[in-house]
Amino acid sequence: MTSGSPEQGPLNREGRAFARFSFEDIEVFQIFEGSVSRELDAAFFSNVSAETVETVLQANGFPPGRIPNSYTVTIARIGGSLVMFDAGLGEHGRPKSGQLLANMKAAGLDPSGLSAIVVTHFHPDHIFGLMTANDEQVYPDLPIYVPAAEYDFWTRSDAIPRQRQALAERIRRTLPQWSNIVRYENDAEILPGLTAIASHGHSAGHTSVLLSSGAAQICVTGDVTNIPPFNMHHPQWYLAADDDPQQAASTRERMLDWAASDGVICTGYHWGMPGIGRVVRRAAGYGLEALEMT
Ligand SMILES: [Zn+2]
Incomplete structure (x- = not known):
């Protein structure tokens, strides 16, 4: 491993900075932004005991x-554009995360090309x-497309939960001042080949994006x-980080059922490298068949 390469660990077993895949004329780069771990606490899932979580982790x-x-x-x-989905923790999670720009470079991508x-x-x-x-x-200098429902909730709602107040304050003093923010609606074609799919629950306006070509x-x-x-194996586990756990669980069931039924290749931000694969049904819940990295 060269110096500066991502550390090997359970969520990046090969210590990869990036992985690249092609699907017809769509090229997908999965860029490792970093990893963190924190102490297991009983509140991580509200309806599952820490002992059960521990057993699953060890298994x-x-x-x-x-x-x-x-x-x-x-x-x-895709469609003549180079589009980045989300932007990592940036300067806020270093040194374990915040590797996006370095790992883009390793993949031969320059942020100025986005x-x-x-x-x-x-x-x-x-x-x-x-x-x-x-x-x-x-x-x-880049347009930043954001879900309208998410933008409206964080910038205007007076029902921000206490543990999210600081986040809402930061959002309110930044994004509304930026002229390059573009709101997109549910089901909208955000850019050619990119369709918004509302997947609310993890946050009020959480939205997934379907990339299509041929x-x-x-x-x-x-x-x-x-x-x-x-919660892929156990879609009904209520994650404390889900702002509306019940809605998040029903969204999970709907999205995973659709992905498994239609054979849609999916990426998941927290799946570990390469973070892309097929969703498959298990005896209970769903699983991920990760794509092989070449
Ligand atoms: Zn996240």
């Missing part, structure tokens, strides 16, 4: 007592990479699920 080769998490940013070349950024939702690990530690824009279909699911052994 899947994760270190005991820690909640694993990683971030994989999808960048797609045509647009499409955001799935406004949780920190998806939008803090849009801003410096001083709240300045990292990509001031027979190829790839769904950027965002945070419809966390790591596969958690």
Whole structure:
């Protein structure tokens, strides 16, 4: 491994900076942004005990007592555009995360070559990479497409939960001041070949994006699920990070059922590298058949 390469770990077993895939004329880069882990606490799922979570973690080769998490940013070349989906934690998660720009470079991608950024939702690990530690824009010259329902909730709602107040404040002092923010509606064609699919629940306006070209279909699911052994295998587990756990669970069931039935290739922001594959049905719940990295 060369210096500066991502660390190997359970969510990036080969220590890869990126992986590249082609589907007809869609090119998909999965860029590793970093990984963090935190102590397992009883509140991580509201309807599952810490003991059960621990058993699942150990059965899947994760270190005991820690909640694993990683971030994989999808960048797609489609319809003449190079589009990035979400922007990582940026300067806010270093040194373990914030590797997006370095790993884009490793993939041969220059941020100046991007045509647009499409955001799935406004949780920190998806939008803090849009801003410096001083709240300045990292990509001031790019259109940043955001779900209208998400934008309206975070900028206008007076029902922000207490644990999300600081996040809402940061959003309110940044995004509304940026002239390059473009709101997109449910079901809209955001850009040629990119369709918004409302997948609300993880956050009020969480939205997934379907990439289509010819027979190829790839769904950027965002945070419809966390790591596969958690709520992909167990869609009814209520994740504390889901702002509306019941809605998130029914969205998960709907999206996973659709992806498995239609054979849609999906990406998942927290699935670990390569973070892309086919959703398959299991005896209970769903699983991920990750695509092979070449
Ligand atoms: Zn996330």
